[in-house]
Amino acid sequence: MAVPSAEDRVSQALAAWSAGDRVQALSVLDEAARAGADSARYHMLCGIVARQTGQLDVALAAYRRAIEREPELAEAWFNLANTCVLQGDLPAAVEAYEATLRLNPAAFQAWNALGSTLTALQAYARASQVLRHAVRIAPDFAESWNNLGRLCWQVGEVGEAIAAFRRAVALAPERAEFHSNLLTLLHYDPDCSGAQIAAEHRAWAERHAPAVATAVPARQSDPRRRLRIGYVSSNFRHDAAGVFIASALCHHDADAFEVYAYCEAPDADALTARMRAAVAHWTETWRLDDAGFARRVEEDAIDILIDLNGHTGRGRLRAFSRRLAPLQFTWLGYEGATGVPAMDALIADANVAPVSGDLHGMEGVIRLPYSFQCWTPPDAAPTPAPRSSREPVFGCFNKPAKLNLGVLASWASILLRVPDARLVLKSAAYADPMARERVLAILTQHGVAAPRIEFRGASSYAEMMRQYADIDVALDPFPFSGGATSCDALWMGVPVVTLRGERFSANHTVSHLAAAGFPEWIADSQEAYARIASRLVTDREMLAMLRLSMRGVVAEAPLCNGRLFTRHLEIRLRTAWQAWCAEAQR
Template sequence: MITDVNNWQQMAEQCLIKGNYAQAANLYEQAIEQEPHVTSYYWHLGLLLLLQGQEAEAQMTWMLPMAEADTEHLSKLTNVLFQLLQIEAERREKLAEYSLAWLIRQHMKEINPDEMNNLLQILLLSLKREKFEEIEEMSQWGLIESLKLKENLDIDAKLLMQVLQKILNTVPLHPINLDLVEACLPYFPDADQSFRILLPAAMKIGHTLQQPKLAASLLNLHLQLEPNNVEILRHLATFYQDARNYCQGIETAKLCYSLSESLADKIFALHLLLRGLMSAGGYWAEICTACKELETIEQQFIESQPIILEEGRTLRLLTPSFAIPHIKDSPVDFRGIHNKVAQIFNNNIKEIAQSESKSFKFQNINKSTLNISTKKLRIGYVSYALRNHSVGWLARWLFQHHDQDKFDIHTYFINYKLVNDFLQEWYVNHAGICHLLGMNGLEIAEKIYHDEIDILVDLDSITLDITSEVMALKPAPIQVTWLGWDASGIPAIDYFIADPYVLPDNAQDYYTEKIWRLPQTYIAVDGFEVGVPTLCRDDLNIPIDAVVYLSAQRGYKRHPETTRWQMQIIKQVPNSYFLIKGLSQEEAIKRFFYQIAEEEGVDCSQLRFLPQVHQESVHRANLGIADVVLDTFPYNGATTTLETLWMGIPLVTRVGEQFAARNSYTMMINAGITEGIAWTDQEYVEWGVRLGKDEALRQQVVLKLKASRQTAPLWNGKQFTREMEKAYEQMWQMYIEGK
């Protein structure tokens, strides 16, 4: 029996806090015996039984005082009980005892199933416990419908935003998310809050999880609050284009440009427009107009310096240059502008880093004691593309053959993608010490610096702004660009890997990086996986004795002048057909080819447009349907050229002056093939006609290519790796000698 009337409840409270639930329950049971009319005792006792796992007993205890209560009194009783449970649930939440808090709130839901804030708390607790079943039950709860109706809704808007953000971060691809976001729009305190929640979620969905269509839908909801938010429109244009919704991607990019005021913003808006037009293919007049405008704005930007730019605008400066080499082969003019923009980029990034105390200083090397033969060089590779991507397919042999006894290999995955990608998984297992990183350039550079990397190799060039930022920060004493694209022009990069062919002899005159020419080839592979073909001539209604030409490139590389040469070849070779494959907007690219075919007097029935295949191995197998592959110009194939040569198919390429116009040339030379290398426009047509008409010549090339697999530098990944390693050692030796 309770004897201390004044302190027994305090004792019970202390027992509750200490987890002595049975002892506390005993006190309340004694209290009920002495004062059975005090309803609060039943509430506390029921709670203590619940905490001991006796849910049925807890509910029965709570029901006892309610059995004889009238409707008005019953409502008051349940409100008091609800408040008591809420206090305990909140206490458990602060203690991070989420399972207990969740259990208590489930019983609160049974007492008052329409209390929206409790439902939101249950969702939040489920996410914290990584139990996602309640998200499926949102529709049954009527939560979204209630949010949309807004009738007599007493809701904690801050809690709602917290739940929405947690759901988008935890289960970003859940099918209910769009409905939930739409229902939440009226509850955002301002458009800025929506921006801070929806844009990061969309970027994760669109880029990291590779669901651009869903990401675009999410950003479209924000536009209901801010129709002219340029930052949202930039990302929306990208997601539309990535989802192959080219028309909306182009129109959104045009809107971005019309709303852009600063020169830096206009540069990036033009990049988005060119990205859309070139991906779609077939918009040549608009591409040329946008390209001229881009060059004009870039020149104005250079002349207007100094312009203070924050990090976001600075990061967007380099990528727009990617379009221009697809349009014309003028490396002296191109690099004259691009290198100046890269210098501005580099300077701005350094200033931003210094403002955040992120500048890196390397330790002085004691040259008298350091010997290259005893130093195990630490090589770092940084890229977003070590996955199902051209860089991923081509770089793996270097990692496969690296001498682990002489080199410590570190690989830095930028924006590591949370997707099922066997090639990405291969790199994680074979690329030395792997660092799976996000999109913060300053943090990535700091990681590389603290890992004491000796030579940092950039595999992306300007194709990703974050990689460019990392390289501009100079986290390693020696920095190199290889493979991903042409040289970036960033002053913080020391060397650009090339070979005797892929750049002309005078290229150093207009490169800021020191060109390091490997003795034979700047790229080599041991081969490719080849699957079972899904194409045959019968399916395409092509006669067995026809001559089949093929071009397999993205819409980006479709230049009308090159297409005109290709049509001239088809016209001159009897019984010939031209297969066209590559990502693009179907109607636009057909219009593009049909118009040029008609202008050149080619029957459009000789053209075939091939569907995409999802497996790279099947794509390679399907190349075998071609007798001759016709390369693009002024931007050659790279991966597609290697695949063509590996499959033993004759190739016609036009050699230019820029890196992108000489890829196929160096690959053919390093495969032991000169047949099909054209130095003029006319030679391109002549080689195409000759290889089409002369079956014996084609067979000769096929045999050479098959034999080259055993002897050619292009197919010797191990030898290439030794040459790269030798280059690294020489770079390091020059560095420690102060050269």
């Protein structure tokens, strides 16, 4: 019998790998290496193996050797591009995807990946062209529709984003993350009712996290004992959620509560270090699948498990559906209830979830006093500086997706009331003309001259805070209001005007202003919103006084009082535990 050649062994290894037999594939690949294999296919398979085992540098080198031996091998270029994405070298990935498509223009997966990478690079106009081509040539590939939805979301085309996500869900109903993207976008849509939002959440739960007859984990039903509290989040860092999470993690009573943090992302910074040092147990769970995550929580015997992601990225709602703790709550990272039957309650307050309101049959509600969030001010922020210009300036540093037709029409009416005022809009998305043109077109249609609108792109957090020195009054969007952005403005001495709404997402800033001590900037109608904003921006003495005094007021208010906030949170958690114990002892 003839001895298999090196290339024969490469073919065998590739077949074994494709069949999922990794042990056999690696064994035969090793034989091919000893036989002197040096073909493009051999090096490409070495790259695939290296990438799957986390050796990204080895994989890149292998793919490049494959390309050196066969420059026309489109698959090697595609694998090279995918590995560049994993390493964070997005410009190199774009070059490799483009090379793939020059060799194989019908490679719809490469079109999709190129569009996704361009979106990450904020090259939105180009990404739009690429992703629209991707869905034209492969209209049944759900991934492209999802990425098109993400692109439209980032540039503010919410209606088109919702349509794209619906298409992705229809094509791949098993992909929970596509459906979660749709749920999140519905909160941005002013035309979507609370009942419609709730119905879509229930549909997600029925498909991905249905109610199951799972026994409640056994725990000692002692209402007074030290409780094990587990927090689950991908935002244990300085971001829009992390600046609120930190207040609770850093101020728990360690004698009464043993805190476990389950970290769902590898990203870390100084705030991560502060939170990690404050808790009794910190576990990196982002590498675990849901089954592994569930085992870890069960081993820790958690009494109360708190979800901090909801339907945002890297959430664990499907794991929560297994009932991992006697009590399970959702809090802070999402725009309200999740719809998951195993989630016992949403932690909120009377502004974001009024007692008279309706969650449409989803979770119960635990209401905190003051606010459902407590903000952690930045360690270093510039001192608020008096405005040197006499020209009135409104500002909004929120993402374009929050600036719907109604918001922009309202802002246009305010600018027409104050004819010498300007509007500064800041977001990373505005670096690309696609995001700017939509907003500018709507405002000019309502009679606002283009020179009165200034767009600013991305900057560091410190630089963003410094740019509040150019703003007199911050305008809060609706029905999806600002969160951390509103707190940033208040910290820099800039008043924020907001419109009370009917849904959770509409009332973030309402809650923050009430907890900061400035309820007079909360409007109950669009007319009142315009009136408050117009009056504030023209009251130079008031603005000057606020600029110099507001930080001190905010620092002493419940909005920033982590100890006060956490004591009230602990009271609610203890009360819920006592109720569970009473029920368990019956």
